[in-house]
Amino acid sequence: MGAGDDEESEPPFGPSPAMLRRWRRLLADEQEAARAYRELASRRSGEEREILLGLAAAEERHVAHWEGLLGEDVGRLRRGTPRTRLMTFLARHFGWVFVLALMQQAESRPVYDSDSDAPPAMAADERIHGEVVRGLAARGRARMSGTLRAAVFGANDGLVSNIALVLGVIGGGAGTQTVLLTGLSGLLAGALSMAAGEYISVSSQRELLAASTPDEAARASLPALDVDANELALVYRARGMPAEEARRHADAVLRREHSGPAPAVSGSEGADVVGSGIGAAGASFAFFGTGALVPVLPFLAGAEGLAAVVAAGLLTGVALMLTGGVVGVLSGAPPLRRALRQFAIGAAAAALTYLLGLAFGATLG
The missing domain is CATH 1.20.1260 (Ferritin)
Incomplete structure (x- = not known):
């Protein structure tokens, strides 16, 4: 450096x-x-x-x-x-x-x-x-990939979905109380949905990886294998190794087995990479809730009308850029570019739902 x-x-x-x-x-x-x-x-x-x-x-x-x-x-x-x-x-x-x-x-x-x-x-x-x-x-x-993914996506989803929801009902002519009820309901419903989805997703992925993990009892069978038939080669071929390479590798494993302690057939470290279902669910709930709270804060503070809308938009925009910047830093990408991308996506979603609310408000009015 x-x-x-x-x-x-x-x-x-x-x-x-x-x-x-x-x-x-x-x-x-x-x-x-x-x-x-x-x-x-x-x-x-x-x-x-x-x-x-x-x-x-x-x-x-x-x-x-x-x-x-x-x-x-x-x-x-x-x-x-x-x-x-x-x-x-x-x-x-x-x-x-x-x-x-x-x-x-x-x-x-x-x-x-x-x-x-x-x-x-x-x-x-x-x-x-x-x-x-x-x-x-x-x-x-x-x-930390499972929990990190849940935290980043949870915060981003909370920000985007709730600012879009809040501006949508504002565009439809809703009053402050309705906006507050809608925003807090969106926060709770979204956080629970995200937490449940993350828990199911991560737990299912861990179960799939566990089903693919070789049986540890197979290691104890190595000394009894027929050296001439060497069915261990079939194990390696089933895992994608070319036939000749599988045979050479199996021969080497059996030779080591007869001259010392048996090595592991193969394991799966994927479960460690996936993370905990409870941890991912908790992070998703907390960060979605935190993100979804940002657009509602001005209304909770008592602001009304255009001032509340502008404050909600500014707070959400800053939070979206911070989220995008953090993603950029952690992924090794330019933080500013990621921050602007997150902001643009959130602004587009909010603008579309606001216009939709205006259209429905005009129709119902």
């Missing part, structure tokens, strides 16, 4: 003041990056902690490079750029997956590719760091 991208050749009489400033800035950024990785490592354990400490050590090698170039001109300890300081702050105070997603974006920037003051190994380090962080972020997303 670094910030310098301008290139300046060193004059024969020594580095210029501009070069010294740039080297100090790069030094500060690398120090900040090392701190951010160490902050994250302090919150993890096992292999993930070791990987993060390895990244911190690599950033500290980069620190040593810039310190070596600066020599006696290293000067006082500087702070990194606002972006790198933000990474350290987030690593200290916020969630694992969110911070890694931001670090993934930062590491993917070509910092040293055209910098003649940095050796090629440093540029290669930064590119590899991006892939390491990508892998760590993917682990985190996989562990």
